[in-house]
Amino acid sequence: MIDPRAVVHINAELADDVKIGPFSVIGPDVQIDSGTEIGPHVVIKGPTAIGKDNTIYQFTSIGEDPQDKKYADEITRLEIGDRNVIREFCTMHRGTQQDQGLTLIGSDNLFMAYTHVAHDCVIGDNVIMANGASIAGHVHLGDHAILGGFTLVHQFTQIGEYSFSAMGSAITQDIPPYVMVGGRPTRPHGINSVGMERNGVPPEVIRQIRKAYKILYKNNLRLEDAIEEMEDMAGESNELSNMVSFLRNVTRGILR
Incomplete structure (x- = not known):
């Protein structure tokens, strides 16, 4: 299940059926549960816990240090739930002690290519982040929310369940549940009835x-x-x- 060209630290904890592709690097304090598949050239740094039946594609970076100048090598975590699909070149960072020390991602989410989840974010279930969407630190993203391609979300923003952002949205304030936003500047445009x-x-x-x-x-x-x-x-x-x-x-x- 583990390609001989992969590097897996002796202190990583992997279920017996976890698959890891060539040239991937799994660091210490990483836990990966059963059914999860890691593609080639993936880097996972701990402390990080990844649940069951996730699919992580090539060239992703999971559990790296937060991009925060206040971060000083404290022990913080990233936790990922079950059945997530994480596509190419995604980046997901651990938390900081200025918050809960935890970045938390739920289950059944789709993270398309080049998406970014910053430190201390909390993401629910059944979320879609389309290509290039990025959320800054401390963002909370509710269940069934959809961020269109290249959406940018300001730090500490809350985005409610079933909300929807159009391509290229710049979100600087909270978005209530069920609301669609888009345009330049980004404004509300009705409810996400289709979703x-x-x-x-x-x-x-x-x-x-x-x-x-x-x-x-x-x-x-x-x-x-x-x-x-x-x-x-x-x-x-x-x-x-x-x-x-x-x-x-x-x-x-x-x-x-």
Whole structure:
């Protein structure tokens, strides 16, 4: 399963069926669970834990030191879940002690070629980052979010579940769940109804989210007033409750 031309440190922990291609380098304090396949010319540095059934393509760099001038060789981690596809030339860095010391990536995500996940990011499940999309340090990316090609996300930004960014978006403030953004400068452009439909969100819930979007973006309300109005209509809707909770915890203001 391990090509004889690969270099695997004696302190790396690999499940018996892990596949590693030629010229890949697996460092100490790296854990790789069963079913994961590592292509050729991949570098993985620890402490890094990689779950089950991941596919990591050639020329990726996983678990490298964070690109942060405050970093001074502290022990920090990268954790990757299950069934992720990580394509060519992706880079994923460990955390820093200025945050939780952890970069955390969920499961069932697709990271296309040349994507970058910086230190201390938290990525949910079923996320897609298209070619060249890059997220700076401390970014939180919710479940089912999609970042179009060459999207750039400012540090400490939160991006909600089912949100969608068009190609070349520059995101400098938080994006609420279900919202699509794009253009130059980047602005909101409705809700990601297609993404929700594809994942089985009921039509009635999508209609409620569309109403909430109008309250937030079309009624010329202050953010706090819009949140209160949305809260009144949320009822037992988990989706609207999630949206309200997100808005009450924004860190950089929302893109409006």
